Amino acid sequence: MIGTDEITTIVASSLRLTAPLAFAACGEYLAERAGTQNISVEGMMLGGAFGSVAVASTTGSATTGLIAGAIVGLVVGWVHGNLSHRIQINTFVVGLVLNALVLGLTSFLIAISEFNSNQVAQLSIPGLREIPILGPLFEQRWPMYLLLLLVPLTWWLVERSRWGLNLRAIADNPQAADVTGLKVKKLRRQALLYCGVLSGLGGAYLATAEVGSFNMNMTAGRGFIVIAAVIFGAWRLKGTLIGCLVFGFADALRLALPALGFELNSQLLVAAPYLMALLAMMLFASKNREPRALGKPFVRGIT
Amino acid sequence: MTGKRSLPNIAELMRPSDRAVQVSLITVAAVAVAVLASMFLVAATGGSPGDAAEALYTGSIADTAAWSETLKAATPLLLVALGACISNRAGVFNIGQEGQLLLGAGVAAYVALHLALPGFLVMILSLLAGALAGGLWSGASAVMNYTRNVNIVVSTLLMSFLAIQLVSFAVTVPWLLQAPRASADSIASSESAQLPPEVRIPGFGEYPALEIGGGLIVSIVLTIVLGVLLARSRWGFRLNMLGLNPLAARHAGVRASWLGGSALALSGAFAGLAGAVILSGQVFRLQPALSNNFGWDGLLVALIARSRPIAAVPVALLFGALRSGSSFLASTGVPNYLVDIVQALLVLAFVVPPVLARVRSRGRAEAAAPPSEPVPAATTEPEKVTA
Numbered sequence: 276m277i278g279t280d281e282i283t284t285i286v287a288s289s290l291r292l293t294a295p296l297a298f299a300a301c302g303e304y305l306a307e308r309a310g311t312q313n314i315s316v317e318g319m320m321l322g323g324a325f326g327s328v329a330v331a332s333t334t335g336s337a338t339t340g341l342i343a344g345a346i347v348g349l350v351v352g353w354v355h356g357n358l359s360h361r362i363q364i365n366t367f368v369v370g371l372v373l374n375a376l377v378l379g380l381t382s383f384l385i386a387i388s389e390f391n392s393n394q395v396a397q398l399s400i401p402g403l404r405e406i407p408i409l410g411p412l413f414e415q416r417w418p419m420y421l422l423l424l425l426v427p428l429t430w431w432l433v434e435r436s437r438w439g440l441n442l443r444a445i446a447d448n449p450q451a452a453d454v455t456g457l458k459v460k461k462l463r464r465q466a467l468l469y470c471g472v473l474s475g476l477g478g479a480y481l482a483t484a485e486v487g488s489f490n491m492n493m494t495a496g497r498g499f500i501v502i503a504a505v506i507f508g509a510w511r512l513k514g515t516l517i518g519c520l521v522f523g524f525a526d527a528l529r530l531a532l533p534a535l536g537f538e539l540n541s542q543l544l545v546a547a548p549y550l551m552a553l554l555a556m557m558l559f560a561s562k563n564r565e566p567r568a569l570g571k572p573f574v575r576g577i578t
Numbered sequence: 579m580t581g582k583r584s585l586p587n588i589a590e591l592m593r594p595s596d597r598a599v600q601v602s603l604i605t606v607a608a609v610a611v612a613v614l615a616s617m618f619l620v621a622a623t624g625g626s627p628g629d630a631a632e633a634l635y636t637g638s639i640a641d642t643a644a645w646s647e648t649l650k651a652a653t654p655l656l657l658v659a660l661g662a663c664i665s666n667r668a669g670v671f672n673i674g675q676e677g678q679l680l681l682g683a684g685v686a687a688y689v690a691l692h693l694a695l696p697g698f699l700v701m702i703l704s705l706l707a708g709a710l711a712g713g714l715w716s717g718a719s720a721v722m723n724y725t726r727n728v729n730i731v732v733s734t735l736l737m738s739f740l741a742i743q744l745v746s747f748a749v750t751v752p753w754l755l756q757a758p759r760a761s762a763d764s765i766a767s768s769e770s771a772q773l774p775p776e777v778r779i780p781g782f783g784e785y786p787a788l789e790i791g792g793g794l795i796v797s798i799v800l801t802i803v804l805g806v807l808l809a810r811s812r813w814g815f816r817l818n819m820l821g822l823n824p825l826a827a828r829h830a831g832v833r834a835s836w837l838g839g840s841a842l843a844l845s846g847a848f849a850g851l852a853g854a855v856i857l858s859g860q861v862f863r864l865q866p867a868l869s870n871n872f873g874w875d876g877l878l879v880a881l882i883a884r885s886r887p888i889a890a891v892p893v894a895l896l897f898g899a900l901r902s903g904s905s906f907l908a909s910t911g912v913p914n915y916l917v918d919i920v921q922a923l924l925v926l927a928f929v930v931p932p933v934l935a936r937v938r939s940r941g942r943a944e945a946a947a948p949p950s951e952p953v954p955a956a957t958t959e960p961e962k963v964t965a
Contacts, residue, residue, distance in 0.1 A: 312729070312731070312732075314673075314731065314732075314735070358926075358930070362930065362933050362934055362937050363933060363937065364929055364930065364933050365671070367671050367673065367731050368881055368925075368929060371673060371874075371877070371878075371881075372878070372881075372922050372925050372926055372929070373922075375874065375878070375918060375921065375922040375925075376918075376919065376922035376923070376926075378918065379915050379916075379917075379918030379919040379921070379922055380919055382913070382915040382918065383619070383623075383913050383915040383916055383918075383919060384623070386913035386915060387623050387624070387625075387911075387913060496739055499732075499735055499736065499739070502732060503732070503736060506729070506732065540747060540750075542743045542744075542746045542747040542750065543743065543747055545743050546739070546740050546743035546744070546747075549736045549737075549739045549740050549743075550740060552736055553722070553728075553733060553736050553737070553740075556722070556726070556728045556729070556732065556733065556736075557722055557726040557728055570729070570731075
């Protein structure tokens with residue numbers, strides 16, 4: 276029998292599992308709206324997770340760790356941008372190599388170092404947390420509330436700011452945008468930096484708020500789920516966040532079902548989000564909602 | 579042909595460069611930087627670079643036993659790389675080899691364990707079944723791409739995760755591939771039963787002297803065949819054309835969906851074959867960890883080899899040597915993940931220089947003939963624009 280308590284637990288863990296995805300998804304969303312398909316988001320998250328734990332353990336402050344995670348993500352984004360949008364190596368090759376490099380580096384470093392576990396503080400909103408079922412919404416590690424700032428900020432940046440207008444222009448027709456004087460490659464690098472900061476934060480959230488320590492390959496494909504979420508959301512922020520929630524919920528369900536006494540195969544449940552992402556892609560991808568120049572390298576003068 | 583600039587990047591990487599000397603000089607320097615950076619990392623974290631290098635040497639090429647290990651590791655890497663050569667040439671970028679490889683191994687294991695035929699025939703059939711499984715798996719991505727416009731990179735990646743979960747699932751259910759329990763009270767293992775000796779790929783030579791697996795011989799033959807086909811055949815020419823300039827290819831009557839799709843399926847088939855070779859040539863039982871990053875690393879091999887099958891041979895040997903050497907690293911106190919870092923840096927060291935040389939010469943050309951004055955930026959008010 277599923278009671279209110281179980282539902283409350285599932286809601287809480289869905290949120291907890293969605294948050295790191297949502298951070299990174301905001302970044303990836305912006306990068307894709309600028310026309311870059313960034314598969315190194317996995318590496319950004321993993322690097323952010325490692326950086327945050329390393330710094331949080333040495334300084335003793337989880338908040339500093341969170342900032343450090345964002346900086347590591349920024350560095351990965353900077354390297355990616357320079358390789359794929361300055362000297363124009365195929366963006367998937369760059370993403371692949373960066374993922375491998377970050378995975379190797381973090382695994383190497385964690386094998387020879389020891390970190391204290393360190394978690395950011397929980398912030399409860401008195402009163403609201405007493406509400407049944409939805410109560411856990413108001414009792415979260417505080418970086419969760421950072422999302423409440425970053426989501427509208429991302430939306431505003433893409434949909435309302437001049438910068439976002441330029442980003443969308445270079446995503447749909449970089450050649451035309453170039454003729455009007457927009458610096459296509461520079462703008463795409465900027466978008467990747469934003470993506471790096473947010474993905475790094477996502478990884479840092481995973482490490483410092485959710486787990487409290489760093490494990491080898493702890494992101495375990497979450498970065499790819501984030502890419503799937505952007506596609507799932509048909510390149511709209513609202514849809515992207517819903518995609519993250521769906522994936523977070525599936526993950527929470529996988530963790531909760533055995534406790535509820537359901538015999539379900541955990542491998543098949545792990546596979547469910549990927550299957551959903553594929554189905555979503557088959558439903559949405561053909562509707563031509565993706566930026567027209569998505570993933571294509573920019574070459575001046577050729578349309 | 580239109581100007582060089584219209585060529586996609588990935589295709590440019592594969593062409594032998596005109597600035598061969600300049601590129602090879604930068605490449606040598608970049609490789610040196612990559613190796614130095616890795617050694618610096620070892621030193622900075624308190625290890626001894628000399629010891630690490632010696633361990634890598636001991637484990638990879640110091641004696642015939644080490645050489646056997648290197649060749650063993652190089653075989654699946656070469657097979658995966660061959661497949662990646664095909665798809666990269668066609669301009670379809672398959673990055674799901676890890677899953678295709680594992681699925682190939684899974685299906686090969688099923689055939690090898692469940693088919694009651696003479697041993698040699700079962701071995702051949704299980705290798706073919708592995709290749710077929712990998713090909714169908716990546717072929718599904720091709721179908722999704724050409725019918726529903728699903729991005730190949732993303733779908734091959736997601737399919738990869740699906741395959742990994744499928745194999746993990748298969749080895750936990752007795753009616754599929756889980757090994758039967760030894761006794762009633764022993765714990766059920768999550769791996770398959772061992773392949774009987776008669777369905778394993780035979781090896782040549784004797785361990786610990788030099789041992790050469792049958793899989794290596796097959797992959798060398800495939801390398802030569804594929805190298806000739808890509809360089810000389812009509813199929814290879816069309817594949818190149820599709821990758822270099824899809825528009826021109828279409829005008830020349832190439833059906834992109836058919837040619838590109840079959841290239842993707844073929845690359846998956848090679849990955850699946852690699853999985854079957856690992857299974858019946860080295861590991862002998864299906865384990866969820868059997869793929870062991872061979873898929874990812876094989877793709878990196880193809881990138882370094884710039885999608886030329888013959889060039890993939892030495893690169894696969896180098897990566898195989900790093901792999902077999904890594905098992906000796908632990909004794910020096912340096913984590914064997916160092917090898918992953920070295921590999922990633924090596925890819926950068928080989929991929930960056932040609933592009934860099936091209937960009938620099940293009941920069942010079944643009945400086946000599948500056949583009950016309952840009953039109954003033956549009957002055958649309960952002961507030962009025964909606965999605």
